[in-house]
Amino acid sequence: MKDHDARRRNPGTALHPEWFEGIAVNTPAAERRAASLPARRSLKREWQAAWLLNAVRCIDLTTLSGDDTSDRVARLCAKARQPIAPEHLQALGVSGLTTGAVCVYPTMVAAAKQALTGTNVPVASVATGFPAGLMPLDLRLAEIRYALDQGADEIDIVISRALVLRGEWSALYDEICAMREACGGALMKSILATGELKTLTNVARASHVAMQAGSDFIKTSTGKEPVNATLPVSLVMLRAIRDYRDRTGFAVGFKPAGGLRTAKDALNWQVLMTEELGRDWLAPDLFRIGASSLLADIERQISHHVTGRYAAGHRLAAG
């Protein structure tokens, strides 16, 4: 059973503009709060390896490049199966660690499924005209169905940014509801592309609409916007998740994605999750990190933790 089966899906609600129309995010305050987080709780050194291993199990190990091939995807899946060297895991008393998922384009789903046969690692597919979403809705829905036919377990959809920028909340809600329906039993993560939403207030409002329309996760970015995941944007989205949980009782997951590359990033985001939502949100059913290169730095830091020295680059697989 996959992690996401272990909890109730978010069924969504009717559209409730009154839950978000009054929101006006104080941007300097959000930036100050985000900036103070890593400093406020520096993690004890002896616990850092455990936090980094937790980050690994939450990574959606991603390749979303124009030159992706089934061979590259197979290599990515080999890393997802065994993200950290077995001897290092043994030294830390851990076994069976995998990443949270792999995340690929729809035409790479079949290769990923094949490479992950015999594991519980889900395959996530981006869909709905990723990354811009500028395609007719029927084609975007057909892309979801194609990815599911190929075997995808999870679908990362992109929202229409223009609907947010014009404040067309009802149209945005209808679009995401249609995508949720097309996803059927597959977990749906809604990418807000926050770097293109202009204001944190728009981020907060779009987060609410995405959750009301039944998203299982809200995700910051495609990795292709000029600005991707940031701590202030994440803070605003986490507060929306908290508000939605308080109003409905449903826990929606969070996926920062794009530009998370260092072990320090992995620690900072976990501190943010813990402080804003509590430890329940540190497991892969409610937290994923979308990243293509983060694992390499985590491996380096784990290796250093276990051996006391940094391994030569060639000893660590590229990820």
Ligand SMILES: O=C[C@H](O)COP(=O)(O)O
């Ligand atoms: O969803 C994941 C992102 O596309 C990965 O972005 P990244 O290559 O900056 O890690």
